[in-house]
Amino acid sequence: MKKRLNPKNDYLFKRLFGEADSKPLLIGLLNAVLRRDERDAIADLVVLDGKLLTKRLVEDKEGVLDIRCETANREQINVEMQVGRYRHMEKRSLFYMGRLLADSIREGEDYGQLKKTICINMLDFSFLPLEGFHRSFHLYEDAERRFRLTDLIELHFIEFPKFRSAPYAVADPLHRWLRFLDERTTHEQLEELIAMDPTIRTAEERLSHLSEDDMTRMLYEAREKANRDRISFLKDAREQGLEEGRELGIAQGKELGIAQGKELGIAQGRELGIAQGRVAVARNLLKAGTDIAVVSQLAELPLEQVRLLAAHLEE
Incomplete structure (x- = not known):
């Protein structure tokens, strides 16, 4: 059995x-x-x-x-x-x-x-x-x-x-x-x-x-793997995008700090970095062929912004 x-x-x-x-x-x-x-x-x-x-x-x-x-x-x-x-x-x-x-x-x-x-x-x-x-x-x-x-x-x-x-x-x-x-x-x-x-x-x-049934078990396992791969990919894409955003945010925050004070500059840079991190997440998902509506939800970006990103990637 x-x-x-x-x-x-x-x-x-x-x-x-x-x-x-x-x-x-x-x-x-x-x-x-x-x-x-x-x-x-x-x-x-x-x-x-x-x-x-x-x-x-x-x-x-x-x-x-x-x-x-x-x-x-x-x-x-x-x-x-x-x-x-x-x-x-x-x-x-x-x-x-x-x-x-x-x-x-x-x-x-x-x-x-x-x-x-x-x-x-x-x-x-x-x-x-x-x-x-x-x-x-x-x-x-x-x-x-x-x-x-x-x-x-x-x-x-x-x-x-x-x-x-x-x-x-x-x-x-x-x-x-x-x-x-x-x-x-x-x-x-x-x-x-x-x-x-x-x-x-x-x-x-x-x-x-x-x-x-052997064919049923094969397709069952294929679906299990597809679901695991999807979860893993979305997690990796999000982490990669947020990491890129943090690094960029800290760098830009330091530049802003020259003119506006180091603490304020880093804080603003981090906020900007989070936004840019979301864009990076969206780019990764779009490159992988993820549906635009799903990308909008996962990256927490407006649908129209995701459409523009997708259009730029196609150029």
Whole structure:
């Protein structure tokens, strides 16, 4: 028996829930996350993103291996498993939500044809400054909190570190799914889940079958490596840029100190150095082919400034 693979690996997560023969598993997971009971449960859906997961796509450090589907009621749902930390996860999610919402109507249709759009972010890191591992957001009026302008948009964040520290309720379907997905779950805990929930039994059987497939394991490892490389590269680029900025800042601070006093000069130089360090970080990321929007977030620079840097690099 080979070691159980980590279901939170986004390639494996997509294989587990994002293929035609795994539709019952995706329905079970979505009903648990959205707290749908028998009255309004999702009964059927179609996975819309059926692109082949090639080795090239799996090794793409910036590639997003999410799951997009449409329910029988024509709700648009996007599920993303995110292991690596993003500083502006809320903006990233809103961007995808806006794109899904815009794609839900065809040319010539009016706004009344817009479909409900739900984005679910499953994060293997703490993100929101709030207690509780599952938070959902809707569009409410500021003063009259009970008034919801529309139910067309719904945004969910599930944070695994907070789930692991929360009291566990085996009777709760969402708790069961999150424990199934957690790579730290013990064999005894898995046995309890399998005995209690037939859908999770099927999910574990599918995971075991995928784990035995040599090609799946190869692509799984390729994705793990791509995620590690991305984290390492971003860390190195940031440290290199900040170091360049500090050195330049100290040198310029000393020059300023001749005219304005050494202490003031070094302080101002350091501030300038930090700014120039961010520019250096952005240049390193752009040279590596990182998306402009991602560079803007990581280097903490305005998007327009990053665009100008990218244009200069192309000259």
